[in-house]
Every structure is written in C-alpha cells, then in structure tokens.
Amino acid sequence: MNTIQTQDSLTGRERENLLRKLKQAQHDFGYVSKDMMTETAQSLGLSIGEVYGITTFYSFLSVRPLGKFVIRICKSIPCYMQNAEMIIACVADEIGIKPGETTGDGKFSFELTNCIGACDIAPAMLINHQVYGQLTPGKIAEILRGCE
Numbered sequence: 001m002n003t004i005q006t007q008d009s010l011t012g013r014e015r016e017n018l019l020r021k022l023k024q025a026q027h028d029f030g031y032v033s034k035d036m037m038t039e040t041a042q043s044l045g046l047s048i049g050e051v052y053g054i055t056t057f058y059s060f061l062s063v064r065p066l067g068k069f070v071i072r073i074c075k076s077i078p079c080y081m082q083n084a085e086m087i088i089a090c091v092a093d094e095i096g097i098k099p100g101e102t103t104g105d106g107k108f109s110f111e112l113t114n115c116i117g118a119c120d121i122a123p124a125m126l127i128n129h130q131v132y133g134q135l136t137p138g139k140i141a142e143i144l145r146g147c148e
C-alpha cells in the first residue's frame with residue numbers, strides 16, 4: 001500500500017510552539033532575525049532549515065526589518081481580475097520602491113501577498129492590520145498621505 005508523505009516533518013505541537021515563538025519575535029522586534037531563528041531551533045530541538053522554512057512560508061513573518069507602515073497588496077486572482085497590477089504600479093510610483101523593498105527612511109515596506117480575505121472589495125491591500133478595498137489610484141494617494 002502506498003502512503004502519502006508531506007514535506008512537512010513537524011508535528012502539530014512542534015508547529016504550534018514554533019509559530020508562537022516566531023510571532024512573538026515578529027511582534028517584539030518587527031522581524032525574525034537569523035540569531036532568533038537559531039535560538040528558536042535550538043530551544044525547540046528543530047533544524048535551522050525547518051525554522052527558516054516556516055518563517056519564510058507565512059507572509060506575516062519577515063526575515064528582515066520592515067518599515068513603520070507595511071503595505072501588502074493582494075496578488076491573488078480575484079484582485080488581479082480587478083486591476084491589482086495597476087494598484088501595485090501606483091503604490092510603487094507613490095512611494096518609490098518595488099515589492100520586496102523598504103524605503104530608505106524606514107517609513108514603508110512594500111509586499112505582495114495572497115488573498116487577505118477581502119475579495120468582495122477587490123482590489124484590496126493591508127497597511128499594517130488595516131484593510132483597504134475597491135482601490136483606485138486616487139484612493140491610493142489619499143491613503144498613503146494619511147500614513148504619518
């Protein structure tokens with residue numbers, strides 16, 4: 001009989017403990033540093049690869065310091081069909097960086113993400129924990145001006 005094996009070698013409990021520690025680090029420091037990943041791996045008896053894999057899988061965790069305002073634009077199909085590409089280009093123009101970058105002054109980080117659960121108001125984005133939808137270039141400019 002064949003068995004299906006997943007690449008995920010962590011048990012439910014290990015994953016739960018790991019996510020708790022990573023979320024705490026993200027909350028306390030704004031990202032999960034290499035040292036924090038090493039320390040977490042040692043304390044939970046996991047490999048660095050397992051910790052790194054989980055850290056980079058979740059979009060709410062970051063392995064680099066992020067800006068004061070983290071802009072996450074949804075790139076999933078429903079938002080794509082509602083001109084998310086235009087919104088991405090508009091944000092890039094407004095703040096002068098591309099997805100995956102942080103402005104030199106540390107004010108904005110710009111990320112693309114999968115569905116944020118706001119498909120009914122596509123195209124949508126998050127700035128930190130606030131959801132914005134039915135985005136247009138005019139709305140983008142107004143929202144970004146409000147980021148102080």
Ligand code: FES
Pocket residue numbers: 074075076077078079114115116117118119120122124
């Ligand atoms: S597809 Fe964009 S919020 Fe769901």
